[in-house]
Amino acid sequence: MEKDLDVTPVKSISRAAAVLRVLADLGTPGGTLGDIAKATGFGKGTAHRILAALNDEGFAYQNLTTRRYHLGAGIGLLARRASVNEIGSFAQPVLMRLADETGDTAYIQVREGLRSVCIGRQQGTYPIKTLSLDVGQSRPLGVGSGGLAILSSLAPAEITTIIEANARWLAEYPAFAADKLPGLVRQTQSLGYAYVEGLVLPGINAIAMPVLGQDGHPLASLSITAIAERIHGDRALWLAGLLREEARQLSAALARTLSPRNAQETK
Template sequence: MPENGGASVQTIDRAASVLRVLASGPSEGLRLADVTAAVGLGKATAHRLLHGLLDVGFVELDTASKRYALGYELFVLGAAARRFQIVDMARPALARLAAGTGDTVYLSVRDGDQALCVDRSTGHYPIRTLTLDVGDRRPLGVGAGSLALLAFQDEAEIARILRDDHAARSPFERFAADRLRDMIRITRATGHAFNDGYIVGAMAAVGVPVLDETGKAVAALSIAAIRERMQEARRAELAEALRSEADRLSRMLATNRPDETGAEQTREELS
């Protein structure tokens, strides 16, 4: 028999309380007794709520330790909500970068094990590198923005993706797992990813992560140009311009509001 309206609201409220307790708990999760004590529910009620949340992927259970933790589906929902927010926040940054460099600028976010292009801005240089359309996807690690996203995940997640996503990367011969590990190491060391014509031979790109408060990449900004415009000195300048805008976006996401300090205009064009 369906629950009445009051009971349904109460169930939602209790489920939300359970999720908040798990979110504030240790990374290894909480036992049923811990959840019961923190939420103030009976053991049977807490157990029923946890397993209902387990069924829809909002909670995960480590069967060895009997500990409950937040599930991957909550990450997916959170990433989807943040995706729409970051597109609006990043649009002025894309416009500034495109105007200051003359090249094409991309904004990508993580969508599962893929990088999703969610916005693009083109500069004034006559040869445009439109290698991605808004809505295009690539396996994580394939391309400058996608590599920046992958390199700044935690080690266990990177290992899983490199292990499980081989088939998705197979059309991109230059991005085999062993080579990607080297790319990730270099990207972490320099703070930016570089794609030196590995997808389209005449085109190169540099990308940087937009980090959340934990240091994990939630988005990436990248600039693509013909390879002749990606010589080492200019590439370093582009990476610095990208990093400045990415840091600004990170601050905006952390405070959930536009940056009130005002964005500095590019002092001299990099084109």
């Protein structure tokens, strides 16, 4: 018989912690709902409710392809933010270089299921700051330059599935609505990078490049935001080249530490 979910806050936290420990023990492959229920001793209904709550908070997520559950970036953000996350740790010097060289704000985002999550940000020296995204903030995948760079690097069928699944959430971002996002994806694929002009915030432009794994799937994205006149024309092309080289170097560094299975599971 399934154990009832205890209504006391302390017990609920204890059970959520038990699920998180199981996810941590399962490691990169993650686990099915059945795996997690068996390991915790909870019924599937209880385990599912806990996983749903953890997903809402960014502490767990479900891979849409494998249906397996994994620890979310929110855990890394709580544990000294993204410094414990391998991608975030490797990316920090990259963000510092980008911010130093451009004077603008540099970001790194990763994908978690249907959303993109910012796991790092570095401000440049230019006096007008464009802090359009906070560390830990999530958006529907495809919204903003970083999420658009990740989405556009996926297979066509997966892109369609994600847009359809996110349709209601995307409606909160009219410039990236479900009927407009496919066109932005095509534009990004044609350019080789994501270029967003005032679509998130008026007067703010952004440019992003995907960081690809050895299997060609996106591990993350690097992006730069600034006031419109700083990401335009020849300077936008220069920034795209800068991001492309940093993304290439970060991809190579991650390839030396992430196995093919690791890379697959970050999708």
